[in-house]
Amino acid sequence: MSKRNTQQRRHAIAAMVGIEGEVSVDTLANHFSTSEVTIRKDLAALESSGLLLRRYGGAIAMPSEIVATDLEEKVSERKLAIAIAAADQIRDHNRIIVDCGSTTAALINLLSTKQGLVVMTNSLQVANVLNALENEPTLLMTGGTWDPHSESFQGKVAESVLRSYDFDQLFIGADGIDITRGTTTFNELTGLSRVMAEVSREVVVMIESCKVGRKIPNLELAWQGIDTLITDDGMSDADTVAIEQQGVRVIRALVNNNKL
Numbered sequence: 176m177s178k179r180n181t182q183q184r185r186h187a188i189a190a191m192v193g194i195e196g197e198v199s200v201d202t203l204a205n206h207f208s209t210s211e212v213t214i215r216k217d218l219a220a221l222e223s224s225g226l227l228l229r230r231y232g233g234a235i236a237m238p239s240e241i242v243a244t245d246l247e248e249k250v251s252e253r254k255l256a257i258a259i260a261a262a263d264q265i266r267d268h269n270r271i272i273v274d275c276g277s278t279t280a281a282l283i284n285l286l287s288t289k290q291g292l293v294v295m296t297n298s299l300q301v302a303n304v305l306n307a308l309e310n311e312p313t314l315l316m317t318g319g320t321w322d323p324h325s326e327s328f329q330g331k332v333a334e335s336v337l338r339s340y341d342f343d344q345l346f347i348g349a350d351g352i353d354i355t356r357g358t359t360t361f362n363e364l365t366g367l368s369r370v371m372a373e374v375s376r377e378v379v380v381m382i383e384s385c386k387v388g389r390k391i392p393n394l395e396l397a398w399q400g401i402d403t404l405i406t407d408d409g410m411s412d413a414d415t416v417a418i419e420q421q422g423v424r425v426i427r428a429l430v431n432n433n434k435l
Contacts, residue, residue, distance in 0.1 A: 181309050184209070185217050189226045192234050199233035219307035253383045253407040256428035258282040260405050261346055261381050267291055269343040272371050273301050275327035276348035278381045280304065286312060295342065297328040297367065315340070317367070325362050334370045345375035347396070349382050351389030354417050357398045358382070359391035368395050377402045384409035384427075398423055 184207055191206075192198050203214045218234045221227050227234045258281035265271060268291035273279050275298035283304040286292060292312035296302055297319065305314050319333030347368060349358035358380055360368075372378045378396065384406045398421035405426045415425050 181217075185221055188214075188217055188234075189221055192221075192227045193236050195236075197230070197233060197235045202233070216307050216309065216311075219303060220309075222307075251383075252430050253385075253409070254278050254281045256407050256430045257381050257383065257405050258285055260426050260428040261379060262286065262289075264379060264403070264405075265289055265292070265344065269293075270295075270340070272296065272337075272342050272345045272347075272375060274298070274345070274347040274368065274371060275301065275325055276381075278348040278383065279346050282346060282381070284308070286310075295337070295340065297333055298326065300326065319367075322362075322364060325364070329364045329367050333367050337367070337370050337374050340374060342375045344377045344379055345371045346379050346381055347371065349380060349395055350386065351391040352382060352387045352404075352418075353391075353394070354387070354414060356394050357401060358395045359389065360393050360395040361391060363393055365393060365395050369400070372396055372400045379403045379405060381405050383407055384411075384414075387411075387414050 188203060191203070200211050200214050200218070204211045207214070218227065218229050222229050227237055254277065257278060261282050262285040265286070267289055270293040272295045273282060274296070280298070280301055283301055287308050287310045289312070290310070293315065294305055294312045295315040295317065296305070297317040302314060302316055305312060317328050317333035317336045319328035319336070320330035322329045350361050351359040353359050378401050380396070380401055380403070382404065387410060401423050403424045403426065404418060405428065407430050408427045410425070410427055415427065418425050
């Protein structure tokens with residue numbers, strides 16, 4: 176099944192659910208002459224795009240009050256530009272870690288074109304979107320203690336699992352950038368982030384330029400532990416130079432060249 180045919184089928188499924196209100200997996204599998212496994216992946220992808228809601232055995236149309244809220248949560252143009260630039264750094268068959276966060280999550284749907292990826296994550300949101308990809312990578316999860324603040328798994332168990340592997344790249348976000356120190360976070364649980372960096376050959380930070388200079392007390396990753404920072408074209412030349420002087424490669428993605 177080509178990527179084009181997959182998208183055509185998913186658009187047709189969304190239209191059917193919108194018209195009927197509720198459609199079963201069995202009905203969709205028979206209608207499109209495909210497996211129930213494929214249909215469930217289609218429904219997961221459509222749900223992640225805010226086009227329907229999955230229910231046991233099928234899917235229902237998105238309630239109007241949820242649609243209004245979902246529009247406010249769409250990936251911003253800056254996040255999308257950053258995610259596209261990050262995806263360009265990933266080679267086929269890479270072993271990568273994708274940390275929790277809205278900016279890193281924007282990367283996931285761009286991995287469909289990559290072959291043979293192994294992806295470790297501590298985020299259920301990331302895992303669910305990965306599982307819906309047509310070209311599904313090998314998925315690993317850290318496990319550990321659920322942290323409701325970051326909506327991710329943290330703690331010693333997660334750290335132990337990570338230390339059992341080695342990875343080519345870590346893709347991680349941040350709440351802020353301290354030009355002199357590194358990335359900062361509101362979350363006091365920074366241990367897992369540092370273990371992720373330790374077990375990765377390249378640490379890639381994905382962050383919007385508006386977060387530069389935020390006054391946040393908790394240092395997450397120091398500059399000496401970061402290889403690449405991907406941001407949008409709103410970062411100033413002065414801040415870019417200052418970060419590059421810390422030994423970090425800075426990529427400023429052009430926002431106007433990307434569309435949602």
